[in-house]
Amino acid sequence: MRVFINIxxxxxxxxxxxxxxxxxxxxxxxxxxxxxxFVFGESATGTNEYGISxxxxxxxxxxxxxxxELGDMKVVLVDNEEELRNQVLGGYIDGGVIxxxxxxxxxxxxxxxxxxxxxxxxxxxxxxxxxxxxxGKGRGIVKVEEEFIDPGKVRVTSLGxxxxxxxxxxxxxxxxxMIALFGYYRKRKVLKRFAVTPISPLSFVSGMVFANVxxxxxxxxxVLLVAQIIFNLNFSINWGLFLLSLFSSILGMMVLGxxxxxxxxxxxxxxxxxxxxxxxxxxxxxxxxxxxxxxxxLKILARFLPLYYVGKALRISVGVxxxxxxxxxxxxxxxxxxxxxxxxxFGRKILSLEED
Amino acid sequence: MIIKNSxxxxxxxxxxxAYIFWCIAFPAILMMILITIFSxxxxxxxxxxxxxxxxxxxxxxxxxxxxxxxxxSKGEEKIFNLKIFKDISIGxxxxxxxxxxxxxxxxxxxxxxxxxxxxNITMRxxxxxxxxxxxxxYTLRHSLSSQAASMVVRSIIDRMNLEFVKRMTxxxxxxxxxxxxxxxxxxxxVDFIFPGIVIIAIFFTGMFxxxxxxxxxxxxxxLKRFQLTPISPLNFFLSYFLSRFYFFIxxxxxxxxxxxxxxxxxxxxxxxxxxxxVFLTMFTISTFGFFISAVAKNTNSANVIGQILxxxxxxxxxIYFPVNDVPWFVKWIVIINPITYLAAGIRxxxxxMPSPYPIYLTILxxxxxxxxxxxxxxxxxxxxxxx
Numbered sequence: 110m111r112v113f114i115n116i117x118x119x120x121x122x123x124x125x126x127x128x129x130x131x132x133x134x135x136x137x138x139x140x141x142x143x144x145x146x147f148v149f150g151e152s153a154t155g156t157n158e159y160g161i162s163x164x165x166x167x168x169x170x171x172x173x174x175x176x177x178e179l180g181d182m183k184v185v186l187v188d189n190e191e192e193l194r195n196q197v198l199g200g201y202i203d204g205g206v207i208x209x210x211x212x213x214x215x216x217x218x219x220x221x222x223x224x225x226x227x228x229x230x231x232x233x234x235x236x237x238x239x240x241x242x243x244x245g246k247g248r249g250i251v252k253v254e255e256e257f258i259d260p261g262k263v264r265v266t267s268l269g270x271x272x273x274x275x276x277x278x279x280x281x282x283x284x285x286x287m288i289a290l291f292g293y294y295r296k297r298k299v300l301k302r303f304a305v306t307p308i309s310p311l312s313f314v315s316g317m318v319f320a321n322v323x324x325x326x327x328x329x330x331x332v333l334l335v336a337q338i339i340f341n342l343n344f345s346i347n348w349g350l351f352l353l354s355l356f357s358s359i360l361g362m363m364v365l366g367x368x369x370x371x372x373x374x375x376x377x378x379x380x381x382x383x384x385x386x387x388x389x390x391x392x393x394x395x396x397x398x399x400x401x402x403x404x405x406x407l408k409i410l411a412r413f414l415p416l417y418y419v420g421k422a423l424r425i426s427v428g429v430x431x432x433x434x435x436x437x438x439x440x441x442x443x444x445x446x447x448x449x450x451x452x453x454x455f456g457r458k459i460l461s462l463e464e465d
Numbered sequence: 466m467i468i469k470n471s472x473x474x475x476x477x478x479x480x481x482x483a484y485i486f487w488c489i490a491f492p493a494i495l496m497m498i499l500i501t502i503f504s505x506x507x508x509x510x511x512x513x514x515x516x517x518x519x520x521x522x523x524x525x526x527x528x529x530x531x532x533x534x535x536x537x538s539k540g541e542e543k544i545f546n547l548k549i550f551k552d553i554s555i556g557x558x559x560x561x562x563x564x565x566x567x568x569x570x571x572x573x574x575x576x577x578x579x580x581x582x583x584x585n586i587t588m589r590x591x592x593x594x595x596x597x598x599x600x601x602x603y604t605l606r607h608s609l610s611s612q613a614a615s616m617v618v619r620s621i622i623d624r625m626n627l628e629f630v631k632r633m634t635x636x637x638x639x640x641x642x643x644x645x646x647x648x649x650x651x652x653x654x655v656d657f658i659f660p661g662i663v664i665i666a667i668f669f670t671g672m673f674x675x676x677x678x679x680x681x682x683x684x685x686x687x688l689k690r691f692q693l694t695p696i697s698p699l700n701f702f703l704s705y706f707l708s709r710f711y712f713f714i715x716x717x718x719x720x721x722x723x724x725x726x727x728x729x730x731x732x733x734x735x736x737x738x739x740x741x742x743v744f745l746t747m748f749t750i751s752t753f754g755f756f757i758s759a760v761a762k763n764t765n766s767a768n769v770i771g772q773i774l775x776x777x778x779x780x781x782x783x784i785y786f787p788v789n790d791v792p793w794f795v796k797w798i799v800i801i802n803p804i805t806y807l808a809a810g811i812r813x814x815x816x817x818m819p820s821p822y823p824i825y826l827t828i829l830x831x832x833x834x835x836x837x838x839x840x841x842x843x844x845x846x847x848x849x850x851x852x
Contacts, residue, residue, distance in 0.1 A: 132772055140776050147795040159612060197646045199821050200787030208639075215643040219652050220786040222645055223503055227613035230620045232641035237623035240636050249626025250585050251530075252597035253619050257606045260564050270607045381486045385494065392498050401610035402512065403502065429607075431564045 112308055116316025117323070124324050135328045138279040142336045145275070146268050160267075161225065164193050164205040172208055175239045204228055206235065213239070226402050261429040262345045269342040270430075273423035274396035276329045276355075277416050281390065283359045284383045286321040287366025290314070291455060292376025314452065318363065325359045326352065333427070345428030350437055354422040357441035360448040361415050367451045390416040415444075467704045470696065474708030478674075488674055489716055492666035493723050496658060499785070500728055504654045514614035515546045516570040517559055524579025530600070533621060534572070544617060563605050570614040571603040590633070597626075657818065659724040659732050660739070660811045661784040664804060666716040667746045668779065673771045675709060675754025680767035683758065683849070698846070706751060713747050738814035746807050749831040752838035759845035783808045789821055806830045 125131060162183040165172050176184045185202050187193045193205040194216065203221035207214040215232035222228055241249050260270075294300050303313055336342055366383065373379040392398060393407060394416035400408050411417045422437050424430035478484050518534055520527055531549070538547040548568070550559065562568050581598040588595045602618055605611035630636055645652040682688050691701055721734040733739065753774075761767035781788050781795065782804025791799060799805050810827025813820035820827055 132769055137772065137776065140773075144776060144780050144795070147792050194646065195819070198819055199789045201789055212640045212642060215641065216646045217643060218787070219645050219654070219657065223786070225612075226609060227616040229643060230613075230616045232643045233620045234616065234623055236639045236641045237620070237627050240627055240638060241623075241630060244630065244634060244636055249623065250582060250589070250597055250629050251526075251622055251626055252599055253602050253615075253622050254599035255602045255604055255615060257604050258560060258563055259606050260608065264606070267607055377483050381483055385491070388495070389498065392502060398502055399609045401608070401613075407501065431561075 112312045113316045113319070116308070116313055117320040120317050120320035121324060124320070134279065134282050134324065135331060138275055138328070138332045139335055141278065142272065142275050142332060143339065145271070146336070146340050159225065159227070161204070161228070161231070162202045164196050164202045166190065166193060166207070169208060171242065172206065172239065175235065175242045178242065179234060179238055204231070261424070261431055263343055263428050265342060265344065265429050266340070268340055269344065270424070272333065272336050272342065273427055273429065274420050275336070276332060276423055277358070277396055277419045278391060279329050279332055280325060280355070280358050280362055280419060281387045281416065283321065283325050283362035284366040284369070284387065285380065287363045288370050288376055288379045288383055290317055291367060291370035292379050296376055318452065321363070322356060322359050326355050329355055347426055347428065350426035350434070351423070353441050354419075354426045354437055357444040358419040358422065361419065361444035364444065364447050364451055365415065367455055371455065390414045394420060396420050467700055467707060470700065470704030471707035471711070474705050475711045478708065478712060484674065488666065488670045488712060489719055492662055492669065492716065493719050495665070496662040496720060496723055499658050499662075500655055503658075512613070513543050513546055514569045514610060514617070515548075515567070516572060516614055517548050517550055517562070517568045519550045519556070519559065519571060519573040521551050521576060522574055522578050526579045526582040527574045530574060530625070533625065537621070560603065563603055569605070569608065569611045570618065572618055573601040573603070575599065575601060653731065655724065655728040655730045656732050657812070659720070659730045660742075660815060660817065661808055663717055663720055663743060664746050664807055664811070665779065665784055666720060667713055667743070668750050668804065670709060670712055670716065671747065671750030671754045672757065672774065673754075674712070675751055676757030676761070676767045676771050677764055679705070679755065679758030680761045681764045684763045709751060710747065713743075717743060732815055732817070736815065739811065742807060742811035742814065745828065745831050749803055749807065749835045752835050752842060755842040756838040759842045759849070778802055778804050781805070803831045803834045
């Protein structure tokens with residue numbers, strides 16, 4: 110037990126001395142949260158549910174009135190068509206409407222369209238409501254009364270909803286801790302030196318894994334707390350579930366690291382493949398980009414990526430998404446079991462592998 | 466001599482699998498990933514949404530709405546996958562389904578809807594100003610597809626209103642044109658991202674490649690050994706830069722192949738402006754790499770400096786999305802970021818997207834960075850070699 114604690118303690122100390130690992134695990138997710146928070150901050154905390162800002166030329170007071178009737182929209186008045194186009198092109202507003210008494214021209218900023226594909230239907234809505242307004246019929250006989258349902262227990266901004274995704278980015282770093290342990294340590298004959306000591310492979314591996322898990326959990330909690338403070342986010346964290354999700358997700362990512370170390374003898378190759386895998390997972394698992402409008406084959410691909418489930422488990426545990434508790438329990442059990450199975454095989458082999 | 470040395474450096478670099486991966490393969494993979502995700506978003510042709518319609522009325526008006534929704538849920542071009550519920554008491558269960566993503570939207574025709582619509586029409590015929598009768602729509606917050614489905618339902622209801630009113634009075638109908646703006650000619654995501662990825666590829670090689678490799682040369686005393694050879698420092702650095710120049714050309718060829726041949730981009734990689742900005746990027750970013758290698762204590766520090774600069778420069782340079790409308794405390798990173806000007810300049814001159822800055826600034830600011838970092842690097846290296 111003493112050996113286990115010493116090794117874990119050594120690993121924690123070396124983590125703070127290893128600037129690269131420290132940076133990747135703690136600083137980068139923080140930078141990511143801050144950049145994304147401030148860049149998407151306005152739409153995230155926006156003044157309207159859809160976060161739409163629409164520009165129109167000043168001289169059309171009827172249109173201003175109609176846009177107000179449409180609701181859920183920030184209206185920006187501009188002097189002329191050129192200014193309107195420049196505002197849309199520059200991304201200062203999501204779109205602009207040009208109306209020449211015959212036709213509505215809806216100009217949509219391409220980047221806004223990425224985030225709000227529903228802008229596509231806005232022109233039709235506007236034309237219909239304008240036609241009714243023109244004959245003094247307001248919104249007509251029937252109107253939609255919209256109620257927004259929070260997916261979780263608490264109401265959070267879009268930024269708050271995406272924070273669990275940032276945490277999963279942090280967690281994905283665990284892949285590389287296992288590549289370091291089973292790849293680089295082996296290559297640099299670090300483990301061989303332990304073989305001449307009375308330390309058992311089990312104590313060594315479990316001590317290292319334990320320390321890495323603790324460090325990753327601490328870094329995730331730090332990112333979560335910093336994001337909560339800076340952006341005034343209000344999560345409803347179930348700490349038991351959150352820690353369980355973190356713990357099992359970290360082990361799940363470590364499983365990937367072990368598999369890569371086993372597949373690629375050269376740790377640098379395993380590292381590169383790991384990096385590529387992390388990037389693919391970040392893009393296709395719905396962490397940063399919504400999967401809703403992707404083609405079906407990409408949605409199916411997402412279901413095979415562990416980060417998809419990690420993100421969901423974290424969202425449930427911080428209360429921004431509702432889901433069955435059985436989901437987290439099942440996911441955690443699967444990840445822990447696979448981890449125990451693989452670590453028991455590779456942990457035993459770790460010293461003998463180095464002999465090869 | 467310089468050519469010979471540069472060939473040696475180049476050969477040495479292409480033997481490094483990691484170098485090839487990060488500098489050649491990764492930018493191409495990144496471009497493919499971005500195009501796969503975002504092009505599909507812009508080219509959505511047939512999207513259909515799972516929606517629940519709660520209808521416990523069977524009068525004329527609620528049946529009209531029901532029929533419209535049912536019609537829109539048939540055939541290959543259907544918009545909805547519709548499920549009808551008549552028992553309003555199961556509302557809580559339906560909301561649970563919405564939260565769990567089993568449906569994207571719940572549309573509820575409330576009790577007494579038909580009589581309310583009838584009285585509304587009657588009152589209007591007598592000239593009274595009455596509020597429209599509500600149809601309840603439950604939308605899931607943070608769900609794009611739920612919001613999109615809601616917008617479609619709004620559009621349908623507004624259209625139905627127009628049809629109702631048309632039976633009572635004359636109504637003007639207006640044509641609608643929607644256009645995605647992002648370019649001067651017409652928006653193409655491939656055209657938008659292609660020059661951006663070229664800049665990012667040069668950025669990876671210039672900043673990480675040069676920065677880390679030269680730091681490693683210093684740390685491993687390789688630079689000192691070069692001092693003992695007849696190769697002058699100028700010869701060394703020119704040869705080294707030339708070897709990276711070959712690398713940049715290789716990167717651009719690979720990316721141009723992916724952009725032009727696979728994704729049919731209309732950007733001409735042989736156009737004067739493309740080549741001009743690519744060269745400007747090469748020189749500017751390479752001096753970043755030389756600067757990092759000159760100020761970093763060792764390879765690890767060079768890596769750390771590179772990583773710290775990487776995210777703000779990459780994400781706040783307007784490569785992936787416009788960064789004009791950001792708060793002032795982030796805006797200053799955008800303003801001092803040379804990538805901002807390089808990306809804006811290349812896109813403007815190629816006719817992809819107008820630059821928010823004057824064109825002379827998109828050339829001048831990167832040039833200023835180039836000169837400053839070049840001078841600092843030369844000074845640092847001179848002092849270093851003397852000691």
